[in-house]
Amino acid sequence: MVFNSLTFIVFFACVLCMHSLPLPWTTKKINLLIASYLFYAAWNPPFVILLWVSTVIDWYAAQGLVKARRQATRHAWMLLSVIANLGLLGYFKYGQFLLDSFSALMAGIGVAYHPAHYDIVLPVGISFYTFATMSYTLDVYLRRAAPARNLLDYALFVTFFPHLVAGPIMRPTELVPQFAQPRRATGEQLRFGLALMTLGLFNKIVLADSFLSDVAERVYDSDKIPGALDAWAGTLAFSGQIFCDFAGYSTTAIGAALCLGFAMPDNFRFPYAAVGFSDFWRRWHITLSSWLRDYLYIPLGGNRHGAARTYAALMTTMLLGGLWHGANWTFVAWGGLHGLYLAVERVLRARFANYSPGPLVFVLLGLLTYILINLTWVFFRAKTFGKAWTVLKGMVGQNAALRPILPTFSLLSVIAIVGGLVLTHWLMRARTLESVVARTPAAVVCVVWALMAFLIVIAQGSGSAFIYFQF
Amino acid sequence: MRGDYARVTAADRPGVAQPVPVRPVPAQPWGRILLGAVLILVLLVGGWEAYWRAYGVKPGFANSFGLWAMQRRRIDQGEGAATVVISDSRLFFDLQLPVWEKLDGKRPIQLGLEGTTALIFLEDLADDPKFTGRLLVGIAPQVFFGGHGYRAGALKYFKRESPSQRIGQWLSVHLIEPRFAFYDPDFALETVLERQAWPERPGRTWRMEVRKLAVTEADRNTYMWDKVENDPDYRALMREIWLRDLAPGDDDPPPAKEQENAMKQIERAVKAVHTLQARGVKVLFVRSPSTGPYLEYDNRHFPRKTSWDVLLARSGAPGIHFEDYRELQGLEQPEWSHLSHAAADEYTASLYRIIERDFWGPAAPAILGAPQAMR
Numbered sequence: 001m002v003f004n005s006l007t008f009i010v011f012f013a014c015v016l017c018m019h020s021l022p023l024p025w026t027t028k029k030i031n032l033l034i035a036s037y038l039f040y041a042a043w044n045p046p047f048v049i050l051l052w053v054s055t056v057i058d059w060y061a062a063q064g065l066v067k068a069r070r071q072a073t074r075h076a077w078m079l080l081s082v083i084a085n086l087g088l089l090g091y092f093k094y095g096q097f098l099l100d101s102f103s104a105l106m107a108g109i110g111v112a113y114h115p116a117h118y119d120i121v122l123p124v125g126i127s128f129y130t131f132a133t134m135s136y137t138l139d140v141y142l143r144r145a146a147p148a149r150n151l152l153d154y155a156l157f158v159t160f161f162p163h164l165v166a167g168p169i170m171r172p173t174e175l176v177p178q179f180a181q182p183r184r185a186t187g188e189q190l191r192f193g194l195a196l197m198t199l200g201l202f203n204k205i206v207l208a209d210s211f212l213s214d215v216a217e218r219v220y221d222s223d224k225i226p227g228a229l230d231a232w233a234g235t236l237a238f239s240g241q242i243f244c245d246f247a248g249y250s251t252t253a254i255g256a257a258l259c260l261g262f263a264m265p266d267n268f269r270f271p272y273a274a275v276g277f278s279d280f281w282r283r284w285h286i287t288l289s290s291w292l293r294d295y296l297y298i299p300l301g302g303n304r305h306g307a308a309r310t311y312a313a314l315m316t317t318m319l320l321g322g323l324w325h326g327a328n329w330t331f332v333a334w335g336g337l338h339g340l341y342l343a344v345e346r347v348l349r350a351r352f353a354n355y356s357p358g359p360l361v362f363v364l365l366g367l368l369t370y371i372l373i374n375l376t377w378v379f380f381r382a383k384t385f386g387k388a389w390t391v392l393k394g395m396v397g398q399n400a401a402l403r404p405i406l407p408t409f410s411l412l413s414v415i416a417i418v419g420g421l422v423l424t425h426w427l428m429r430a431r432t433l434e435s436v437v438a439r440t441p442a443a444v445v446c447v448v449w450a451l452m453a454f455l456i457v458i459a460q461g462s463g464s465a466f467i468y469f470q471f
Numbered sequence: 472m473r474g475d476y477a478r479v480t481a482a483d484r485p486g487v488a489q490p491v492p493v494r495p496v497p498a499q500p501w502g503r504i505l506l507g508a509v510l511i512l513v514l515l516v517g518g519w520e521a522y523w524r525a526y527g528v529k530p531g532f533a534n535s536f537g538l539w540a541m542q543r544r545r546i547d548q549g550e551g552a553a554t555v556v557i558s559d560s561r562l563f564f565d566l567q568l569p570v571w572e573k574l575d576g577k578r579p580i581q582l583g584l585e586g587t588t589a590l591i592f593l594e595d596l597a598d599d600p601k602f603t604g605r606l607l608v609g610i611a612p613q614v615f616f617g618g619h620g621y622r623a624g625a626l627k628y629f630k631r632e633s634p635s636q637r638i639g640q641w642l643s644v645h646l647i648e649p650r651f652a653f654y655d656p657d658f659a660l661e662t663v664l665e666r667q668a669w670p671e672r673p674g675r676t677w678r679m680e681v682r683k684l685a686v687t688e689a690d691r692n693t694y695m696w697d698k699v700e701n702d703p704d705y706r707a708l709m710r711e712i713w714l715r716d717l718a719p720g721d722d723d724p725p726p727a728k729e730q731e732n733a734m735k736q737i738e739r740a741v742k743a744v745h746t747l748q749a750r751g752v753k754v755l756f757v758r759s760p761s762t763g764p765y766l767e768y769d770n771r772h773f774p775r776k777t778s779w780d781v782l783l784a785r786s787g788a789p790g791i792h793f794e795d796y797r798e799l800q801g802l803e804q805p806e807w808s809h810l811s812h813a814a815a816d817e818y819t820a821s822l823y824r825i826i827e828r829d830f831w832g833p834a835a836p837a838i839l840g841a842p843q844a845m846r
Contacts, residue, residue, distance in 0.1 A: 001635035006642040008635075042635035144488040171481070173488040189494075191501035210661040258494055265492040266480050282482035290481035290489075298486050403721075404675040409665045411672075432477040438497035446504045450511035457516055460659040 001042040003197075003252045004205050004461050011039065012256065015161075016190075019260050025182040029156055032260070039161035040125075047123040050088060055158045057084045058133040062140045062147040062154075074141060081137035085130040092123055097327030125165025127324055131291055133158050136172040138295050145173045153179040160262075162253040166246070168267040169287040175262070183261035195449055196255030199433075202452040203248030205461035207417055212241035215410045219391065220381050222405065230405040231394030233414045235374050238381045240418040243272065246285070272373075272422045273429035275366045277341040280373060292321050314346075315339040325380070330388060334379040341372060363426075370422065520653050527698045528652040534585075534687045536628035537640030542580050542691050543629050551601040553580050557592035558609025559619075560585035561759040564685050564809040566607070568692040570819040579607070581691040585681075586621030588614050590740055595626055596752075597743035605753045605831060610782075610790075611761070611808075612773035616733035644689065657683035676720075679712050684809065694812040700805050709806040717768045726772075733773060737782050744786040755830055756783065756790035757822070760799060763807035789830055796825060 001007045061081035068074045106113040139145035148154035157175045219234025250267035257264045274280035281289045300313035322335020382388035563583025572578040596602045687693045783790045793799040798821040802814035
């Protein structure tokens with residue numbers, strides 16, 4: 001179920017009640033596990049089996065790793081986990097993509113190959129929980145973590161509903177230890193958790209769904225050719241939409257976990273205030289970027305084997321990171337552009353190692369970063385390269401003398417919301433939400449909370465899915 | 472440029488086991504804050520509700536995909552022999568289920584959806600062997616022969632509706648919708664803001680989304696909102712919206728293409744009708760009345776001879792065209808396209824009597840296909 005639904009409100013109220021009953025800790029954990037399976041089954045019950053498969057494979061792989069005496073055996077257990085998880089991901093997420101790409105390749109060399117349509121429904125959140133379970137086996141393999149003490153704790157780590165389908169992608173060392181001792185939220189944690197959930201849902205329902213998604217759709221999903229203003233407005237709207245949608249989900253998830261007494265890590269640190277792309281990736285989808293760094297970039301050699309190997313590892317990581325987001329070459333292009341940006345930045349940092357920008361240049365570099373990130377969002381949002389090219393041409397003013405697509409209201413919405421968003425990120429770039437809330441008068445916090453809740457109610461969200469569910 | 476992060480995260484700890492996160496709670500009187508926020512929220516929502524009630528809105532049911540799916544499911548849950556209505560907005564708004572039920576003893580299943588051709592639902596029912604009943608197919612020429620599918624997503628929603636969505640729909644129709652007047656897509660925040668008088672960009676034509684036009688009940692019986700009937704300003708606004716919609720636009724297909732498209736719709740309908748008839752389903756097309764600029768538009772773009780008559784002749788299914796029956800004419804249509812609530816009651820009674828007399832009743836002659844003469 002999605003967080004922005006009536007079903008979730010009832011579900012969450014029941015979970016909170018169950019969790020506050022005077023029951024043994026093991027019983028509470030079983031309750032949470034069952035609730036998490038119900039949470040997942042509420043989309044499509046049979047897909048719970050996939051969750052079990054992923055859970056069981058990594059549980060036994062980690063057990064095997066611990067018992068193995070020879071390095072080759074350890075290696076085999078690790079490979080079993082990786083192949084099984086990537087196999088699941090490949091079959092359900094990339095099967096059709098691989099077939100289509102192969103058909104296109106064959107067509108390119110004059111061979112007509114038309115395989116049957118693959119018609120498989122993508123299990124929601126599969127990219128997230130396969131990465132979470134893999135990190136468990138890989139951490140045990142890399143001797144960074146001890147295996148969970150019991151299957152219940154491990155299964156709850158994989159399935160815990162706040163992070164299950166769209167992250168933050170948890171590491172076993174972050175969550176499993178929290179299941180060792182009884183946990184229940186304090187009154188303050190519960191109330192602040194509810195405030196975080198309100199903030200997250202405000203981002204999703206009001207900003208992303210009500211105001212920004214429609215603007216991006218009108219530009220990207222219509223066959224009209226956008227001029228410069230429409231192309232930029234559509235792209236900026238998407239930059240705001242995807243942040244509000246995804247950061248909204250993460251904030252809601254962190255709030256939900258806090259209401260139950262659990263801590264989840266930050267997934268965003270005001271990314272549109274990034275100066276440079278390495279800074280951006282330390283602020284955007286932190287749990288994915290650090291996952292890719294720890295389990296892909298570093299094992300590929302990282303920056304320890306010379307420049308050529310470093311750039312190869314960087315590009316491979318970003319291209320695969322792009323593909324993780326969706327089975328389409330446009331996502332690969334998105335990842336490739338980010339890889340290119342990071343590589344260029346690396347060259348520039350080496351060339352101007354002693355350069356320290358003044359305040360104005362610093363802000364200008366930040367704006368340049370934001371503009372270049374928006375160029376990558378074009379490939380992320382467009383369904384085809386043809387559409388991406390059309391929007392890009394519009395953004396550089398090459399689609400001249402066209403009729404406007406967006407109404408004035410849409411333009412004003414984008415200016416107000418995205419402008420406000422970027423400004424907020426700059427004001428908050430070296431702060432945390434908690435530190436700002438702590439310094440704000442209680443009456444202001446109270447009114448802002450009420451207003452966000454009111455806007456959520458009158459926005460009448462349609463319960464649309466979060467963008468990252470499809471990944 | 473680096474290092475100015477207020478809190479350390481996994482991004483700052485490469486290649487190590489990530490520790491249990493710490494989530495500080497800001498020092499604030501959270502109990503009082505929550506209480507105050509709830510009080511303000513109640514006041515704001517109460518004020519918003521009062522505002523819309525003063526505007527003339529009463530609590531009702533949202534004409535959502537979920538509500539549509541609830542009705543569609545009835546066919547698969549033992550009511551496959553029922554009378555079913557599929558239509559765009561015209562027969563959806565014009566056919567009143569309570570009136571029909573009073574005359575027939577049974578209440579039809581209403582599956583109409585505004586701005587959406589009945590064709591996609593005709594094909595859906597043709598593919599569903601559980602449906603063996605009687606079928607009224609509403610035809611608004613612009614929508615049916617133009618192949619418009621404004622809310623065609625209902626079918627996909629129905630087929631893929633998750634348990635969570637079903638539970639949410641149940642909760643909504645039992646706890647929210649019958650209690651709050653503001654809970655209507657026409658009064659959603661973004662919709663309300665967007666329709667304010669913003670200056671239009673040069674070169675862009677003003678276009679307002681269709682405003683609230685009807686009231687929907689729990690089983691999707693739908694009729695015209697009394698504000699359209701009684702508020703001259705609101706009615707004028709509705710007419711203005713229609714006039715803008717009916718005005719020639721740059722995206723309009725050329726006449727030849729329009730006719731070609733209409734023939735494609737007819738061919739698809741013919742195939743579906745034959746499938747249904749082979750299963751013993753009685754299919755009856757219904758062209759409900761329109762008037763004023765709407766009727767002019769329909770006659771200009773989809774003349775009866777090249778659309779309605781061809782559909783009946785090719786499908787072999789009978790049809791009721793309002794122009795053929797005096798009792799279906801001259802009814803009140805405040806915004807040219809749909810009947811007022813009272814007129815819809817009258818229309819339903821007349822339509823039922825015609826259907827029983829000429830098509831589905833025990834004494835009905837076996838009339839197929841050809842358009843009826845004025846009676």
